[in-house]
Amino acid sequence: MPFISLRDVSRSYSSGEGPPLHALRGVSLDIDRGEFVAIVGPSGGGKSTLLNILGLLDDPSSGQYALDGEIVTAGRGGTAARTRAEKIGFVFQAFHLLEKRPAADSVELGLMYQGIGRDARQVATEQALESVGLPDKTTQSVSTLSGGQRQRVAIARAVATNATLILADEPTGNLDSANAAVVLDELERINRGGATIVVVTHSPEVAARASRTVRIIDGSVHTDETRSPEAPDDGRDEPGPEAATTSAFGKRTRLRTADILRDAWASVRSRPGQTFGQAAAVAIAVALMVATLGLSASARGQVSATFDAHLNREVSARWSGDLAHLPPLAQIVPRASAVAGVEAAAAVVDLGPKTIASLSARREVQPHLVSGNIVAAARLTVAEANWHNGALAPREAYIGDLLAEDLDIGDASRAPSITVDGERYVVAGIITKSSRLPLLRGEVLLGGAPETDIRHASDITALVLTSAGAAPQVARQLPIAMNPFLPKSLVVTAPTDATKLRGQIEGGVQATMTAFTLVALIVAVAALVNATLLALNSRRGEIGMRKAVGARDAHIASLITAESAYVGILGGVGGLFAGMIAILVVTISQHWAPVFDLVLLPVSIAVGLVVGASGGALAAIRAARLRPAENLRA
Ligand code: ADP
Secondary structure (H helix, E strand, O other), rough: OOEEEEEEEEEEEEEOOOEEEEEEEEEEEEEEEOOOEEEOOOOOOOOOHHHHHHHOOOOEEEEEEEEEOOEEEOOOOHHHHHHHHHEEEEEEEOOOOOOOOOOOHHHHHHHHHHHHHHHHHHHHHHHHHHHOOOOOHHOHHHHHHHOHHHHHHHHHHHEEEEEEOEEEEEEOOOHHHHHHHHHHHHHHHHOOOOOOEEOOOHHHHHHHOOOOOEEEEOOOOEEEEEEEOOOHHHHHHHOOOOOOOOOOOOOOOOOOOOHHHHHHHHHHHOOHHHHHHHHHHHHHHHHHHHHHHHHHHHHHHHHHHHHOOOOHHHEEEEEEOOOOOOOOOHHHHHHOOOOOEEEEEEEEOOOOEEEEOOOOOOEEHHHEEEOOHHHOOOOOOEEEOOOOOOOOOOOOEEEEEHHHHHHOOOOHOOOOOEEEEEEEEEEEEEEEEEEHHHOOOOOOEEEOOOOOOOOOOOEEEEEEEEOOOHHHHHHHHHHHOOOOOOOOOOOOEOOOOHHHHHHHHHHHHHHHHHHHHHHHHHHHHHHHHHHHHHHHHHHHHHHHHHHHHOOHHHHHHHHHHHHHHHHHHHHHHHHHHHHHHHHHHHHEEEEEEEEOOHHHHHHHHHHHHHHHHHHHHHHHHHHOOOOHHOOOOO
């Protein structure tokens, strides 16, 4: 039974509109174990097509291929991948090694895809490199090796798995004659060890080494000549590595995740430029995410602080209707001040219209009688105040700047006086700003004597400024403090839904930032999809080689996904740092307190990983589907 048996094998390629192209037409060929066969013939004759079929990289359109007594097909499943991994070694014109990675990585690839453990792989790899005369190149980067050395590494890869069939496509095509001779010596040596060798070549030197030459012209076997065996010449007498008929590695297991991850990490590291570019896409998105999350936390803190500092602190209680239960004016402020959370309190009593007169003018105005710290409670800015802790003494007045101008009152420092319905008041200060009661700038505040009868007032209000966040509680307590028996007789004004409003503003800030971040992440995934697909283009040969040495579709998909995940994690960490710097820059320039949440670290890494893996998913699927035959051509 021949080792290789092709029966009536044809292969045609559909060429769009035109008639199909017949690359092979009814080829029948038997090759025995241990033969060294050269396939020669003019370009385009179908040599590579034949080799692809022999290597289970391609299926015939019709006809049958039996290897080692079994009918085999390339198909799509894992069976062909396993057959390739265990029985077939490939040597390509373009070497197809893992560039910028140690020579050993390329050699052990086939063993890895067979699921052989790391230690056994290492031993076999070292032996294989030694057998091709490169024992000291195990750790040397492939990109620093000469062409001849590269091809010997490729041969080491083919023999490391104890392949019984070595398929070589123009193995010396890229080599000078000296290096070509070394490579041919290797092939001969392996052949003497028992391996079957089929080599496609244009080179007479290569063909001369073979024991049989099959000439393919126009898709058919034209001639098939076997040379009578010569006496082995002395220099090439040493025995080659024994080609095993069964596996030399004992029990095989499934390819381990750790091996895929290690391989992916080495792959990512071997392309620093590309890795950096792709990681940068992720980093930008993660940086935006970190910055928006961090800034929204800082901004929310800022909103809350601003909110508490202003709106949320103003509470007032006004007596409405029945003024029978009114406390004396002197008691309103002490009672309000006793409420927990009150920082400043004042009583404001609106009197009926009165005539205010200065030396030169007079106006009809409604004055307010006040007690307590009116400056703080009403948030006044008073120029040139005759200062009593923000309070007015009896017979003193604060006059609004607009009214002061009307009445032609100049400087408060000269202690001018006014009369209110004929009673004299000293102007202790001029109100230039009144944020809480804006009308005050056209009005006048009068210091009330404690015993003043306020029963005829038109309106009485206790005005309170609370400490930050205390407003709701003060609003509940204030009417009780003012009138324990009839608290309902007071109308309380407070920013009633302050917490709710704050929550809404915070929610709004958060939602905007989140939307922004989502857009950034989507853009990053899109950029990465693009980048990984582009990168895949330059790796078609490598993917084809990985499949040729036994990788299954799932292995390739896992590799590309793991690589993208690594890139994503790198981007995530980079983005975290960039984002934190952005937060610092913004918060420092805005005089905000920066908020860093520790959870950003795992979140950044996780988001980077997810963005990376999903950005690489499409490339992973494409890579898994690549047909090796079409991607291994030089
Ligand atoms: P050789 O190796 O002898 O130069 P090939 O086997 O590469 O020849 O090609 C045989 C014929 O098949 C050529 O005409 C080539 O253009 C064609 N061919 C090879 N591969 C493909 C393909 N994937 N699609 C279409 N035509 C192909």
